[in-house]
Structures are given as structure tokens and as C-alpha cells.
Amino acid sequence: MSAKASEDVEKHPASEYIDHEEKVDGKTEVSAFVPPTPAEEKAVIRKLDYRLIPLVFLLYMLSVLDRSNLGNARLAGLEKSINLGGNHYQLLGTVFYISYIVSQWLLMGWKHFKPHIWCSAVVLIWGFIASIQAAVTSWGGLVACRWFLAMAEAAYGPGVPFYLTFFYPRDKVGFRHGVFIAGAAMANAYGGALAYGITHIHGSLAPWQILFLIEGLPTCLFAVVAFFFLPDSIAQASFLNEREKEIAYHFVARNQRLDVEKNQGLRLKEVIEGLKDPKSFIPGLMYFGCNVSFASLPLFLPTIISEMGTWNDATSNGLSAPPYLLCFFYIILVAFLSDHFRMRGPFCGLSAMIAAIGFIINASSTTSGVRYFSTFLSVQIFASVALLLAWTANIHATESKRAGGYTVLATIGQCGPLLGTNVFPPSEGPHYIKGLWISAAFCLLVAVLSLVLSLWLIYENKKMDREGVPEVQEFEDTSIARASGTHEKHRYIW
Structure with missing residues (x-):
């Protein structure tokens, strides 16, 4: 027995050992697993955080930057340079989101292929397309760029929340x-x-061209970083030792099933179950409502601020930043509280209500300062999106079923921007009353659906109480006993 094993024996009584078989990389191993202490779990999660979160965060920041900079480029001279007359500017947003919607199924690539290859390839593609927007000379050329940019970004952003569920416990992934x-x-x-x-x-280039280059080229460089640093699975996480991998398997499989012997490849039957599950559709409708309200803001917030009549275009670009900075910290706060209290619905609904109040204030006031303040509230709808990503993962117990659930969420949800990007037509400036009231209504819809889904899941948990379904199912229940049909049900986080 190794020194490490001897030390474990001293720390844990014999009754705590669990003999089980598991298949790792195609080999069957029998081991005496010592359940981890809370301190051990925290240490492994911390290692995962250091390796995964900064990279996917940075890549997503670049993704959103490359897709939403059209509003800033418009104020930097794009509209005049390539003659975006009539409704051409609004159509660019519509074209992007049509492509984004029909490409949502690409998120399954994170499960079907090796994630480090899939991720680095799509990041390189969108970085290249984002950069060559600086060379467009016509509206048609810009339309083509936005279409393919959307396809590449759909293969990245919607799939990352799914990818993170491979590594984190269901009650901490939020x-x-x-x-x-x-x-x-x-x-x-x-x-x-x-x-x-x-x-x-x-300089020799127009400001909007410099904008596309400065924001697009770094993305190509980070594609290389993703190739070398992003792990494919717990088994391939070289920064974890064997004990740490066992601990990771243990907490990821708690109340959900982990594909230990099949790191890549989709289980089609489970994907279809996720696509058909009625509980996949309410989060999708909520995501739709969030996107109606939020998708319009990056495109139109600088313009709305500039048309308040107080600030010029350059200052309006600068003033569009602080509301999002507050949103950043608010998302971190509510996501932390949601994990701590193991609740998704109340925090999702609260964020939507705050955003609704912001849109209502903006629609009801004509004072520049008041309207600008209201945007700090309106952007908080994006916190509901963060909570929906975790909520969807918590509803589905298997990796492939989550792939189906996330596809429903993303496909329905990403239809929202089709409406959101068209409710602020130039003819209705500078107040955009209709668009603001529509956005407020959809925020309220998100709050109502949060309550509906929470009550549904509470009801399902009470049914499982009566049926004797255990509160907690560990690795042995979810990965081994499940193969024989035992403990097919699991508790929901509402």
C-alpha cells in the first residue's frame, strides 16, 4: 500500500471505503475509493477554476466583443463609409441572428469531438472573419461576414456551459x-x-476599420492558447493527479450521470429525450424573453444615449460602458448566491423584475439623467441568462440529454434577438417608447415563467419524496447502478 493510501486509511474508517468498478480509457479497474472530504473537493474545484474559467471567460468576452461591436462601429463611421441607408443596419442584426439560430445544434460538437480541437478551430474561424470585416466595401460583403461570424460563434458560446458540466458538481456549476x-x-x-x-x-484607416482589427486579431492568437490549455475531460486533465481525478468523478456524478467510459460521442437516445422533455421548453421561452430585451442593448444603447440630446457620439460610446460594468458584478453576485442557496428560479425572476423596472422608467421619462440611470437596471436581465444556463444543466441528468436540453434552450432563446434587434427602428428615436415597453413586457414574462418552472420542479421533488427516491445519489448510484435501471430519477434544483 502506498504512503498516500496508508494516510487515507488513517483518516477514514474502513466503512467509508467503497469498492467499485469503473472504466477509464477502456480499462476496467477495481478500486477502494475513499470519499473525499469537503476540503479535498474544494481544492480540486479550485484547480479546475484556475485552468478552465479564465480561458472560457476571456474567449467569450472576445466573442461578444466581435459580435456586438457593430453598434460602436456605426458611430465610428461605418454607416457613412459603406452607405448603410434605410433599414440595412437593422438587417445586419437580423442576418446575424438567423445564422446564429440555425447553427445552435453545433454546440453538440463539444461532446462529439475533442473539446480542445473543436474550440480552437471555431475560435480561429470567428477571429479571422471578425478581422476581415475591416476590408468590406459594401453592405453585401458585411452581410456575408456577419452570417459566417454567427455560425462560428454559435459553435462556441452556447456550448461552453454544456462543456463546464463535464467538470463541476451540478450545485456549483451556476x-x-x-x-x-x-x-x-x-x-x-x-x-x-x-x-x-x-x-x-x-490615420490611414478609418476608425471603424481599426476597431474591427483591434478587436478581431487577438481572438486568432487565443485560439492557439485554447488548443494547448483546454482539457477534453476529467480523464485527460493533466493538471489533476489520479486521486484528484477520482474526486472530480465523484462530485460531478452526484445526482447526475457521468460518461466515464465514453468521453467523446453522443448517445442519440438521450439527446432525443432532452429534445422532447417538456421541461426543456420553459427555459427556452425564458431565454427568448431575455434575448428580446438584452440583444437590442449592445446594438442600440450607444445610439439611444447619443439621441438623449446631451452627449456626442464619442461620449455616448464611452457612457455605454458603466451599465455593463455594474452588470458584470451583479451576475457574479447572483450566480454565487444561487449556488449557495441551491435555487435558480427566485434569482432568475428577481433579475428579470429589476430589468423590467429599468425599461419602464426609460419608457416613462424624458429626462436624460433618469433615462441613463434606468439603463443600469435594464442590463441586469442578462443575469437571468446566466442562471438559465445552470438551471438547464440541473434539469437533465446525463451529458447527452443535457446536449439536447441546451439545444432546445439555445434554439428557442436565440430567436429572441430577431425581435429585439428590430424594436428600435430609427424612426422612433430618440425615445423608442415601443421598443422599451416591449422589452419590459418580456422581462416580466421571464419573471412569471421563473415562478412557473420553480413550482413545477418543487412538485416533482415532492413526488420523489413519496416514491422514496434518495436525496443524494453518489457516483456508484449514478454511473453503475443506473446501468441496471436503478435510481433513474434525480432531485431537481429549482
């Missing part, structure tokens, strides 16, 4: 989803500040 999705808020804050600086650059 905070990691929150940090990841907060990259969008940070991108919009950074994008506004960067655009403010770029609009003051005078």
Missing part, C-alpha cells in the same frame, strides 16, 4: 456559468470604452 456569461457584460463595457478611444484615432 457560479461558473455566471462568471463565464459575465464575459458578455465585460465585453460590452470594454467595447464601449475601447470604441471611445478608437474614435479619436486619426
Whole structure:
């Protein structure tokens, strides 16, 4: 017996040992597993956080920056340079989201292929496309760029929350989803500040061309980083030792099933179950409502601020940053609290209510300062998106079923921007009353659906109480006993 094993024997009584078989890399191993202490679990999660979260956060920030900089480029001279007359600018947003919607199924690539290869390839593609937007000379060329940019980004952003569920416990993945999705808020804050600086650059290239290059080229470099640093699975996580991998398997499989012997490849039957599950559709409708309200903001917030009549275009780009900075910290806070209290619905609904109040204030006031303040509230709808990502993962117990659930969530949800990007037509400026009231209504819809889904899941948990389904199912229940049909049900986090 190794020194490490001897030490474990001293720390844990014999009754705590669990003999089980597991298949790792195709080999059957029988081992005496010592359940981890809370301190051991925290140490492994900390290692995963250091390796995974900064990278996926940074890549998502670049993704959102490359997709949402169109609003800043418009104020930096794009509209005049390529003659975006009529409704051409609004159509660019519509084209992007049509492509984004029809490409949502690409998120399954994170399960079907090796994640480090899949991720680095799609990041390189979108970085290249984002950069060559600087060379467009016509509206048609820009439309083509936005279409393929959307396809590449659909293969990245919607799949990362799914990928993170391979590594984290179901009751702790919410905070990691929150940090990841907060990259969008940070991108919009950074994008506004960067655009403010770029609009003051005078050189051989137009400011909007410099904007596309400065924000697109770094993405290509980070594709290389993703290739070398992103692990494919717990088994391939070289930064974890064998004991740490066992601990990771143990907590990831708690109340959900882990594909230990099949790291890559989808289980089609389970994917279809996720696609058909009625509980997949309510989060999708909620995501739709969030996106109606939020998707319009990066495109139109700088314009709305500029048309309040108080600030010029350059200052408006700069002033669009602070609301997103507040949103960044708010997302981190509610995601942390959601994990701590093991609740998704109340925090999702609260964030939607705050956003609704912001839109209502904006629609009801004509004072520039008041309207600007209201945008700090409106952007908090994005916190509901972060919570929905974790909530969807918590509803589905297997990796392939989660792939189906996330596909429903993303496909329905990403239809929201089709409406959101068209409710602020130039003809309705500077107050955009209709668009603001529509956004408020959808925020309220998200709050109502949060309550409905929470009550449904509470009801399902009470049914499982009566049926004797255990509160906690460990690795042995979910990965081994489940193969014989035992403990097919699991508790929901509401």
C-alpha cells in the first residue's frame, strides 16, 4: 500500500471505503475509493477554476466583443463609409441572428469531438472573419461576414456551459456559468470604452476599420492558447493527479450521470429525450424573453444615449460602458448566491423584475439623467441568462440529454434577438417608447415563467419524496447502478 493510501486509511474508517468498478480509457479497474472530504473537493474545484474559467471567460468576452461591436462601429463611421441607408443596419442584426439560430445544434460538437480541437478551430474561424470585416466595401460583403461570424460563434458560446458540466458538481456549476456569461457584460463595457478611444484615432484607416482589427486579431492568437490549455475531460486533465481525478468523478456524478467510459460521442437516445422533455421548453421561452430585451442593448444603447440630446457620439460610446460594468458584478453576485442557496428560479425572476423596472422608467421619462440611470437596471436581465444556463444543466441528468436540453434552450432563446434587434427602428428615436415597453413586457414574462418552472420542479421533488427516491445519489448510484435501471430519477434544483 502506498504512503498516500496508508494516510487515507488513517483518516477514514474502513466503512467509508467503497469498492467499485469503473472504466477509464477502456480499462476496467477495481478500486477502494475513499470519499473525499469537503476540503479535498474544494481544492480540486479550485484547480479546475484556475485552468478552465479564465480561458472560457476571456474567449467569450472576445466573442461578444466581435459580435456586438457593430453598434460602436456605426458611430465610428461605418454607416457613412459603406452607405448603410434605410433599414440595412437593422438587417445586419437580423442576418446575424438567423445564422446564429440555425447553427445552435453545433454546440453538440463539444461532446462529439475533442473539446480542445473543436474550440480552437471555431475560435480561429470567428477571429479571422471578425478581422476581415475591416476590408468590406459594401453592405453585401458585411452581410456575408456577419452570417459566417454567427455560425462560428454559435459553435462556441452556447456550448461552453454544456462543456463546464463535464467538470463541476451540478450545485456549483451556476457560479461558473455566471462568471463565464459575465464575459458578455465585460465585453460590452470594454467595447464601449475601447470604441471611445478608437474614435479619436486619426490615420490611414478609418476608425471603424481599426476597431474591427483591434478587436478581431487577438481572438486568432487565443485560439492557439485554447488548443494547448483546454482539457477534453476529467480523464485527460493533466493538471489533476489520479486521486484528484477520482474526486472530480465523484462530485460531478452526484445526482447526475457521468460518461466515464465514453468521453467523446453522443448517445442519440438521450439527446432525443432532452429534445422532447417538456421541461426543456420553459427555459427556452425564458431565454427568448431575455434575448428580446438584452440583444437590442449592445446594438442600440450607444445610439439611444447619443439621441438623449446631451452627449456626442464619442461620449455616448464611452457612457455605454458603466451599465455593463455594474452588470458584470451583479451576475457574479447572483450566480454565487444561487449556488449557495441551491435555487435558480427566485434569482432568475428577481433579475428579470429589476430589468423590467429599468425599461419602464426609460419608457416613462424624458429626462436624460433618469433615462441613463434606468439603463443600469435594464442590463441586469442578462443575469437571468446566466442562471438559465445552470438551471438547464440541473434539469437533465446525463451529458447527452443535457446536449439536447441546451439545444432546445439555445434554439428557442436565440430567436429572441430577431425581435429585439428590430424594436428600435430609427424612426422612433430618440425615445423608442415601443421598443422599451416591449422589452419590459418580456422581462416580466421571464419573471412569471421563473415562478412557473420553480413550482413545477418543487412538485416533482415532492413526488420523489413519496416514491422514496434518495436525496443524494453518489457516483456508484449514478454511473453503475443506473446501468441496471436503478435510481433513474434525480432531485431537481429549482
